[in-house]
Structures are given as C-alpha cells and as structure tokens.
C-alpha cells in the first residue's frame with residue numbers, strides 16, 4: 001500500500017534520479033514533481049520523482065496541488081494544464097484515497113444505504129469501512145449514492161464536513177462534476 005503524503009515541485013539537484021512514470025533520467029536543473037510516499041517496506045517516507053509532463057498525464061491532481069503552491073516560473077504551463085484536464089476527463093487518474101467520488105464502472109454495486117444498485121455511469125461515493133469477516137476486521141470499500149451519504153454517516157466514519165473535504169481532495173473528476181456531486185451530497189442531508 002502506497003500512501004501519498006506531500007507533493008513538491010523543485011529543480012533537480014542532480015541528474016541521478018529517474019522519472020517513476022517513463023523511467024528515464026531527470027536532467028539536473030529540470031523541474032520535477034516529488035510525491036512523498038510511504039511504502040509497506042519502510043517506516044520513513046521517500047520521494048518519488050516525475051517529469052512534469054509525465055506527471056500531468058499520470059498524477060494530474062498531485063501535480064495541480066503542487067503547481068498551486070509553487071512560486072517559480074513553470075515553462076509550458078498552459079500545455080501542462082491542458083494535459084492534466086485531459087487526463088482527469090479520460091478518468092485514467094487513480095483516486096488519491098478514501099473517500100472519493102467517481103462514475104460507477106458497472107451497475108453491480110449496491111448502495112449501502114438504500115440497497116438499490118448504483119447505475120452504471122452514475123456518480124457514486126466510495127468510502128472505506130471496517131467489516132467483520134468471521135472474527136477479524138477487514139477494511140473494504142463501500143459505495144453510496146451521493147444523496148444517500150448523509151443518512152449513512154456510520155459507514156462514512158466521520159462527519160459530513162470531513163467526508164466532503166476528503167471527496168474534494170481525493171476525487172479525480174472535473175471541478176464542475178465535483179460541484180454537482182457535492183450539492184447532491186449536501187441535498188441528501190437537508
């Protein structure tokens with residue numbers, strides 16, 4: 001399990017690191033995105049580096065967050081923005097953790113609250129919950145209709161505000177889609 005912790009943009013201090021996306025070297029002085037990750041093999045987080053154009057396609061949300069706080073000049077910024085938007089639209093960006101919202105890839109999963117199937121292509125909210133599987137607890141994803149979330153906070157494991165904060169941070173959909181899902185979630189609590 002790899003957990004993203006912090007993202008940073010900086011000029012490569014040497015030419016020794018290679019890009020995690022394309023596996024090629026990152027030239028000294030070139031801007032790179034560092035994603036702080038913690039793996040199961042080590043207690044100390046380590047940095048994984050990516051060329052910015054590579055990160056735009058593979059880690060658009062991480063790159064966007066880092067760009068927002070980077071104060072230096074970023075060459076080809078418009079191209080990066082376009083590539084990030086494209087990657088998010090294509091849905092090839094993996095969610096950053098639970099909770100998140102995405103479109104249901106099949107119509108098989110049932111909503112934990114109303115027990116109705118979540119239609120294929122409809123937005124759903126995914127949360128991680130603890131399930132007792134015959135004597136030991138296992139963490140497993142569960143799905144909810146956006147408008148069913150407020151009634152099912154026991155599986156969400158926190159307040160509605162915390163859920164919304166997580167959904168904003170972790171989801172890989174466009175801002176307009178996200179605003180729509182959030183208003184559905186909030187509408188369910190009314």
Ligand SMILES: [Zn+2]
Pocket residue numbers: 019020021022023024050051054
């Ligand atoms: Zn690369």
Ligand SMILES: [Zn+2]
Pocket residue numbers: 111112113114115116144145148
């Ligand atoms: Zn439901």
